[in-house]
Each structure stands twice: as C-alpha cells, then as structure tokens.
Amino acid sequence: MKKNEEYIVTCIDDTDLNSGVVKIDDMVVFVPNLLIGEKAKIKIVKVNKKYAFGIITQLLEPSINRQELTCEVAKTCGGCQLQHMKYAYQLDYKYKHVKKLFEDIEVKPILGMDSPWYYRNKAQFPVKIKDGKVQMGFYRQHSNDVVTCKECKIQDFTINEIFGFIQKHITIEMAEGLRHIFIRHSSTDEIQVAFIGKNEKNVLSLSKQLKNAFSNITSIIFNYNTRNDNVILGETYKVLYGNDYIIEKCLGNKVKLHFKAFFQVNPTQMEVLYT
Numbered sequence: 001m002k003k004n005e006e007y008i009v010t011c012i013d014d015t016d017l018n019s020g021v022v023k024i025d026d027m028v029v030f031v032p033n034l035l036i037g038e039k040a041k042i043k044i045v046k047v048n049k050k051y052a053f054g055i056i057t058q059l060l061e062p063s064i065n066r067q068e069l070t071c072e073v074a075k076t077c078g079g080c081q082l083q084h085m086k087y088a089y090q091l092d093y094k095y096k097h098v099k100k101l102f103e104d105i106e107v108k109p110i111l112g113m114d115s116p117w118y119y120r121n122k123a124q125f126p127v128k129i130k131d132g133k134v135q136m137g138f139y140r141q142h143s144n145d146v147v148t149c150k151e152c153k154i155q156d157f158t159i160n161e162i163f164g165f166i167q168k169h170i171t172i173e174m175a176e177g178l179r180h181i182f183i184r185h186s187s188t189d190e191i192q193v194a195f196i197g198k199n200e201k202n203v204l205s206l207s208k209q210l211k212n213a214f215s216n217i218t219s220i221i222f223n224y225n226t227r228n229d230n231v232i233l234g235e236t237y238k239v240l241y242g243n244d245y246i247i248e249k250c251l252g253n254k255v256k257l258h259f260k261a262f263f264q265v266n267p268t269q270m271e272v273l274y275t
Helices: 087-101 157-169 200-213 267-274
Strands: 006-010 019-024 027-032 039-047 051-061 122-130 133-139 146-148 178-185 191-197 217-224 236-242 245-250 253-258
Touching (some): 122 146, 122 157, 133 157, 157 191, 191 200, 200 236
Antiparallel strands (some): 122 133, 122 178
8 A cells, every 4th residue: 555545445433533444455544534334535645554544535425424514614624523424423423432431431421412503602713914914713623824714603603703803803913923812701691802922012902992892891811922832821911901700600600710710611511411
C-alpha cells in the first residue's frame, strides 16, 4: 500500500475519534467520517507499518444513519465532528464508546435532547486580522486558521445575536491585539462578554456600543493574555462594565458565575439529568 493509492472499501467498524475502520489486504485503514456499513472510494494519505489513513473521495453507498450537513462551515470548522450522523445515531455512537471504557461499570443510556441545536450557553470566538480584514469564528480542525461564520448552530440565539453585532461593528483597530471574544448567556437572561488580548483601550468604544445595544449585558471584562501558547484565558483582568460575574440558576439555586468559572454548557440537559 502506498500514499495516494485509491481503493473501494466497506466500513466494518469505527473508532471513538470519528473514523471508520476498513481493511485492505489485512492492513487496517482509518477513514474520518465514514460510517459502519458505508461503501466508498478512498485515497490513502498516510501509511505506517501496521495501519494507514485514508480520506473519502466518493461515497458510493451511504448509511441510513447519515444526514445532510446543516451548517455551511461544518466541513471546515473544527467544532462539530459528528454532524454527518443523525442525532439518534450520534447518541448510540457515544454510548457505545463510553461503555467500552467502563467495562465493569453500568453505563446508562444517554438522555437525548428534544432539539440538539442552539443550546450552548458559552462561546469563545478566536479573532485574527488577515489581508486587512477581521476574522471571527472557530478554528479549523488541527489548525490555528480561523473559519469565519455568520452564526453557530449549537450556540444559543442570544450568543449568535451578540456575535453578529460584534462582527458588524468591530474594526481593525479594535481587533488589534485581540485573541478571543468570550460570550456567556445565563438562564436568567444575563449576558457576559469578555475580550481577551493585550490592550483594553482598543475595545472601550465597542464595549459601550454593546452595553447600549443589549440592556441585559451585566458584565463586560477585559482579560489580559500575552502568552505564546493556546491557553485562552490569562491570569489578570479588568472589569469594563458591571461585575466579573453573571447570575445563573441551577436546580432552583442562584449561582454567581465568574467568567473564569466552569459551568455546564448545556444547562437544560444538566437539569434533566438531576430531576
């Protein structure tokens, strides 16, 4: 087997990293996004001693568990690797691989959502300047390139609305030195925006525009991060407006949610789990 060779294969298994498994002359080949039972033409892109990697060049017989992509950047964005699977199949896939990890422990079935869209309460959008334009969106898989988008179909509607507002009003001068923009929306309808980068002075006017446009913004933060790695949040920060927290609810309890604090990004399912 050599790189760039093409084969027609049928998927016999899958991995927990969203690759289908095929065999060619007793060589195991991993093919991203190929579902069990699917027949496809693939091209070999890397060959090791005991296994190889391929990519789909033509899907010949798709699975009944495959669905059309609903997001226009799903093929390039590094966020949703399972969007080609129907939701019920996604749940089965995740359950199967979690159960493999805990052989001696009972693993209960996954509680699926009524609608698995527009639910996340937190987003972190990378910001870059390229070719004289501001880029905002998500990282391409295995890359620091930014895939721009108008919205994210798993972030809640309010986060998408604020993301769109920032995209419309941000200038190159404002984006200079920014690394990420963090947006969180609580179930109490409070909004927190954190700018992450080198200098807060560039975003003061944008912060004012946000505060005036969205009355439920109760927290605007500037988080200082000059690190040379992929860590998103720095150690120090400055409150530009309101507080360094928003009020969240969990099982009837009020929570002061600091912008650095962890909280489940799917609060509806979190409450379903415990009720």
